[in-house]
Amino acid sequence: MGTRRQFSREFKVEAVKLVKERGVSVAQAARDLELHQTVLRSWIRELAADPQQAFPGKGVMKHEQAEVERLRREVAKLKMERDILKKAAAYFAKDSL
Template sequence: MFSREFKQEAVELVTKRCVSAAQASRDLGIHATVLRRWVRAASADGPAAFPGNGKLTPEQEELRNLRREVSKLKAERNILKKAAAYVAKDQL
């Protein structure tokens, strides 16, 4: 895909140099919608925008960790349910 530096330069064309998104996208050979999305991401995230491959924003990292924890807890719950059913079956 595109490097972080390329995205930052493209955003600067639109935001600091007052080039329209349509013109900048034509000059760079990318779709205007992609460039507008980059501009929104840069304005929303500031310096944390475009973290790169494998690098997550703090929110994304927290979400990943929480999903992992939920998955682990569900597996533990299922094991306990099966164990409880097995013990109850033996008691009858």
């Protein structure tokens, strides 16, 4: 199995333009660019859904993704705090009996 190919934002945008602006079929564009049609179709959908933030690049998150990640970290922290408080409450409850 080979290594996974990485494509720049510019490459993806140009690949989508082949289909959307120049009228090349998805099948033909995918063959010409040596891509799987599924990959090209997903790029077309992603660019149509959010032209400004599509293909943010390696290590760069869209605003929504960054917010979801922040909330996940906060939930994990709150669960840990809750578990500590439960253990403390159980300890003191046992102690008062």
